[in-house]
Amino acid sequence: xxxxxxxxxxxxxxxxxxxxxxxxxxxxxxxxxxxxxxxxxxxxxxxxxxxxxxxxxxxxxxxxxxxxxxxxxxxxxxxxxxxxxxxxxxxxxxxxxxxxxxxxxxxxxxxxxxxxxxxxxxxxxxxxxxxxxxxxxxxxxxxxxxxxxxxxxxxxxxxxxxxxxxxxxxxxxxxxxxxxxxxxxxxxxxxxxxxxxxxxxxxxxxxxxxxxxxxxxxxxxxxxxxxxxxxxxxxxxxxxxxxxxxxxxxxxxxxxxxxxxxxxxxxxxxxxxxxxxxxxxxxxxxxxxxxxxxxxxxxxxxxxxxxxxxxxxxxxxxxxxxxxxxxxxxxxxxxxxxxxxxxxxxxxxxxxxxxxxxxxxxxxxxxxxxxxxxxxxxxxxxxxxxxxxxxxxxxxxxxxxxxxxxxxxxxxxxxxxxxxxxxxxxxxxxxxxxxxxxxxxxxxxxxxxxxxxxxxxxxxxxxxxxxxxxxxxxxxxxxxxxxxxxxxxxxxxxxxxxxxxxxxxxxxxxxxxxxxxxxxxxxxxxxxxxxxxxxxxxxxxxxxxxxxxxxxxxxxxxxxxxxxxxxxxxxxxxxxxxxxxxxxxxxxxxxxxxxxxxxxxxxxxxxxxxxxxxxxxxxxxxxxxxxxxxxxxx
Numbered sequence: 001x002x003x004x005x006x007x008x009x010x011x012x013x014x015x016x017x018x019x020x021x022x023x024x025x026x027x028x029x030x031x032x033x034x035x036x037x038x039x040x041x042x043x044x045x046x047x048x049x050x051x052x053x054x055x056x057x058x059x060x061x062x063x064x065x066x067x068x069x070x071x072x073x074x075x076x077x078x079x080x081x082x083x084x085x086x087x088x089x090x091x092x093x094x095x096x097x098x099x100x101x102x103x104x105x106x107x108x109x110x111x112x113x114x115x116x117x118x119x120x121x122x123x124x125x126x127x128x129x130x131x132x133x134x135x136x137x138x139x140x141x142x143x144x145x146x147x148x149x150x151x152x153x154x155x156x157x158x159x160x161x162x163x164x165x166x167x168x169x170x171x172x173x174x175x176x177x178x179x180x181x182x183x184x185x186x187x188x189x190x191x192x193x194x195x196x197x198x199x200x201x202x203x204x205x206x207x208x209x210x211x212x213x214x215x216x217x218x219x220x221x222x223x224x225x226x227x228x229x230x231x232x233x234x235x236x237x238x239x240x241x242x243x244x245x246x247x248x249x250x251x252x253x254x255x256x257x258x259x260x261x262x263x264x265x266x267x268x269x270x271x272x273x274x275x276x277x278x279x280x281x282x283x284x285x286x287x288x289x290x291x292x293x294x295x296x297x298x299x300x301x302x303x304x305x306x307x308x309x310x311x312x313x314x315x316x317x318x319x320x321x322x323x324x325x326x327x328x329x330x331x332x333x334x335x336x337x338x339x340x341x342x343x344x345x346x347x348x349x350x351x352x353x354x355x356x357x358x359x360x361x362x363x364x365x366x367x368x369x370x371x372x373x374x375x376x377x378x379x380x381x382x383x384x385x386x387x388x389x390x391x392x393x394x395x396x397x398x399x400x401x402x403x404x405x406x407x408x409x410x411x412x413x414x415x416x417x418x419x420x421x422x423x424x425x426x427x428x429x430x431x432x433x434x435x436x437x438x439x440x441x442x443x444x445x446x447x448x449x450x451x452x453x454x455x456x457x458x459x460x461x462x463x464x465x466x467x468x469x470x471x472x473x474x475x476x477x478x479x480x481x482x483x484x485x486x487x488x489x490x491x492x493x494x495x496x497x498x499x500x501x502x503x504x505x506x507x508x509x510x511x512x513x514x515x516x517x518x519x520x521x522x523x524x525x526x527x528x529x530x531x532x533x534x535x536x537x538x539x540x541x542x543x544x545x546x547x548x549x550x551x552x553x554x555x556x557x558x559x560x561x562x563x564x565x566x567x568x569x570x571x572x573x574x575x576x577x578x579x580x581x582x583x584x585x586x587x588x589x590x591x592x593x594x595x596x597x598x599x600x601x602x603x604x605x606x607x608x609x610x611x612x613x614x615x616x617x618x619x620x621x622x623x624x625x626x627x628x629x630x631x632x633x634x
Contacts, residue, residue, distance in 0.1 A: 033602040034092040034111075038131045038194050040557075040599075042267035043332035046457035047558045048600045052608040053633060054561035058576050058586040060633055064609060065114035067628040069101040083624020085595060085617035087130050087453070087554070090628070092601040098134065098145050098159070099628070100127035102615060106147060108162060112603040114630060118162035125151030130264075130453065130596075131194040134159065138200065141167060141226040146202050148191025152177040154204060154223060169228030176204070179233065180217040182255040187216035193453065196265040196274065198305040200225045203274055205261030210323075211283045212486035213290070218260020220276050222308060232308030236260060236278055236296050243310065244295035252290040258282035259297045263327030263453045266345070267305060268359060274305040275332075275359070277347060279325030284447075285436050285491035286321060286478055288380030293318045298326055300347045300355075302362060312362035316349050318384035321376065321435065323447045324350045328455025331465065335365055336524045344523065346458075346465055352396035352450025353389060354465070356523060366526040367391035373433035378478045378489060387433055392526025396519050397450030397469045398511070399432040401442050401501075405511050409545050416503050417510035420475070424494055427475060436476050436491050442501055446474030448619060454555030454597050457564065458523075459579050465521040466556050466564050466579070468534055471549070472509050473501035507551060507570060507620045508537065516549030516569060518556075518577060530582035535569030551620045555597030557610075567594030567612050570620040574598075574612055592616030592625025607632045 032041075032049075039046050053061065069086070084102035090109075091098050096117060097109040106127050108117040128148040137143040143159040154176050156168035164172025177189045188209050195204040201222040209215045222231045236259040238244040245253060258281040266275045281290055281297040298317035303310055317324050330347040335356065345359045356365045368388045376383035403421065408414045421427050421442070428434075429442040436443065448470060456467040476493040493499035502509045509515050513533075520529040535550030554568035563585070564577040572593045576586035594614035602608055609630045616625040 034094075035599040035601045036091055036093050036134055037196070038089055038091065038133070038264060039266070039329055042196070042198070042269050044264065044266045044329035044455070045331060045333065045460070046556065046597070047459055049560045050600055050602055050608045051559060051561035053559065053563065053610065055563060055578050055585050057633060058563060061586060061588070061610070061631040062634055064630045064632040067109055067114040067116070068626050069103055069615070069628065070626040071103050071105070083615060083617050083626060085624075086613050086615035087596045088613050089131050089597045089599055090611065090613070091132060091134055092599065093134050093159070095604045096159070097611070098132050099613070100129055100132060100147060102126070102129060106132060106145065106157065106162070108159070109628070111601060111609065112605055114628065120157055120162045122149060122155075125149040125153065125190065128191040128193055130192060133194045133197050133202070135197045135202070135225050138226060141165060144168070144225065146195050146197070148176065148195065148204060150190040152189040154191070154195070154202070154228070156228070167226060174223060174228040176206070177216070179230070180206070180219050182214070182216060184215055184255065187257070189216045192262050193264050196267050197225065198267045198269070198274060201231055201305065203265060203305065205263070205265060205276070207262045208257050208260050209282060210258070213257065213282045214255040215257030215282065217256070218258055218279070220261055220303070222305075234276070234301070234303055234308045234310070237281065238295065247293040247295040249291040252292070256281055256290065258284070259294075262325070264329030264455065266329045266332055268332060271343075271359070272305050273302050273311060273359070275330045275345065276301045276303060277326035277328065277330060279327060280317070280320035280323055283487050284320070284323035286378060286381060286487070286489040287319055288378070288382070288488065291382045293384065294320070298324065298349065300326060300330060300357070300362070302359070314355065314357060314362045316347070316353070316355060316388060317351070318387060321381070321383065322433070322443065324449075327453045328451060331456060331458050332359060333458055333460060333523060337365060346456070346523065348396070348451050348455070348467070350445055350447065350449025350452065352399070352445055352469060354393050354396060354467070354521065355390050356393070356526065364390065366393075374430040374435050376435045377437045379480070380488070383435070393521045393528060395450070396467055398444045398471045398473070401429040401444055401473060401511055407508065407510050407512050409508065409513065409540055409548070410543070413503060413508055420501075420510060436478050438477060440475060440477045440493065442473050442475055444473040445470065446472050446500060447498055448472060448553070452553060454553070454568070457556045457558040459558040461560065462579060463522055463524045464529055464579060465523055466558060467519050467521070468552055468556060468566055468568055469517045469519055470552055471511070471515045471517070472551050473511070475499045475501050509551065513548035516552045518564070518566070518582060520579070520582060532577070532582040534566070535571050535573070538571065553619055554595045557598050557600055559600055565598045565600065565610055567596070567598065567614070569593070572621075572623075590614045590629065591627060592623055593618060593621040595619075595621070
């Protein structure tokens with residue numbers, strides 16, 4: 001962590017502290033009733049003030065409308081097979097729902113009927129598949145929808161018509177590859193998540209390569225929302241003379257790829273800060289060519305949103321060789337500690353370790369300990385001896401495995417998993433932060449994480465954070481590649497470079513359940529408030545084996561009605577939990593899995609809607625779909 005020592009800035013922070021606390025914890029309650037940005041607000045609380053739907057009446061929810069994303073007149077419906085997955089959360093502004101589809105379109109729908117208002121066909125690349133961002137416009141520019149593409153463009157559409165805004169870049173499009181490609185031809189640069197708007201700036205992360213080590217930079221940048229001109233650029237791998245460059249041995253910083261924010265950003269509108277969660281440097285599983293702590297890899301970085309100047313950072317993983325990215329948006333809130341209110345945030349990575357930090361300076365509120373982790377035995381690797389653990393809260397998910405914990409839910413599953421553990425020379429686990437080394441390892445969590453891009457939601461009335469947790473490990477080891485390969489060493493296994501610790505025939509993990517959970521954390525104590533299974537395996541349930549939970553991918557939304565809505569599970573259900581207790585109070589099965597985060601909004605008819613994108617496919621499901629589904633009370 002590093003805090004800029006500036007007394008004037010500190011005085012400014014002190015002046016806005018109370019305002020910031022009130023804004024982050026209460027603005028969601030008293031302000032908007034639609035869903036104007038990906039996480040509802042800049043703080044990414046995913047908390048709606050709506051309470052028309054509550055624990056007493058949620059069981060009466062009925063389907064209001066369904067929109068099919070597949071393009072009419074084509075045979076590619078996406079239904080009944082793997083289809084085209086989507087992780088999109090739409091936004092809703094002034095009665096219009098905006099979203100990207102996996103069919104290379106951005107669409108605007110009437111939020112009360114699901115009727116299409118306009119559609120924009122994205123040529124050349126795909127729109128970032130998690131969402132879009134809204135900007136209300138100014139005197140020279142109309143209300144706009146911003147999104148990135150897989151081929152490295154930032155596009156601005158007129159929110160009213162779906163036409164490109166001509167004054168933005170080149171007829172509505174900015175080339176994002178310029179200034180980050182490091183002179184490497186065809187270095188991939190794109191976006192997979194929506195940007196974040198702060199005042200008149202559009203702040204973008206980036207999606208870059210997983211390997212080889214050298215490629216496009218994963219820098220975070222800000223663009224003028226009217227013109228598309230670059231305003232600032234933050235070097236996530238610091239250049240010589242910049243803080244953090246000394247954490248890269250020699251010239252290993254140069255043209256380094258990765259270290260990018262491919263997930264979601266958060267904005268503190270009162271403090272004027274943007275919080276950037278960054279992933280691991282390339283290559284993910286071998287760092288022999290990047291000795292050092294590798295700042296700002298696996299860091300949460302706080303930047304002045306107007307200038308891009310760094311204020312502080314917190315590194316959650318030193319010299320990552322697990323692909324344990326920080327990818328989910330930090331959640332901003334207030335903590336009451338020893339009778340004082342502290343402006344705070346929570347950030348987690350794929351590890352499932354949740355760090356609750358003071359958002360003024362990045363210092364842990366409940367303490368952090370550096371604990372020794374297993375060393376690497378891969379030639380050339382110089383692993384870091386310790387990794388940070390929060391004193392509170394405890395880990396969200398499983399971080400180790402013992403042979404006696406093999407799944408025994410059926411004789412067939414036990415037989416398969418026992419054979420898997422014994423295969424490929426035998427597998428081992430050394431506890432938390434087990435290395436992918438020269439021998440086959442079982443690693444918890446795997447690269448899909450205990451938590452992934454979806455992150456969590458927050459209820460300011462209870463002071464509870466809600467996370468859905470995946471209990472899925474990976475298997476693999478690191479092998480030397482032939483001379484002349486672009487990457488000297490690679491992770492691999494019989495199941496491929498990202499092999500999971502599961503039975504691929506049924507997607508059941510190879511350790512005893514639980515396999516998926518919902519967890520609530522009390523931010524004012526750092527303790528777990530409740531922990532319950534998430535998802536049902538019908539076959540096991542019929543055999544009397546209950547409460548297993550399932551693998552899951554996709555987030556939650558909390559409401560003032562005392563509910564937490566989430567789909568995410570590969571049983572294809574959409575559920576509502578009572579936020580105070582974790583009790584399931586609504587459960588409906590969808591036609592396909594919904595591996596996205598839901599949203600809720602009030603229509604102009606005064607009714608509260610809850611909507612979800614259910615496109616199936618994804619990591620854990622072979623059945624596809626193409627639906628956007630909205631529910632409301634009768």
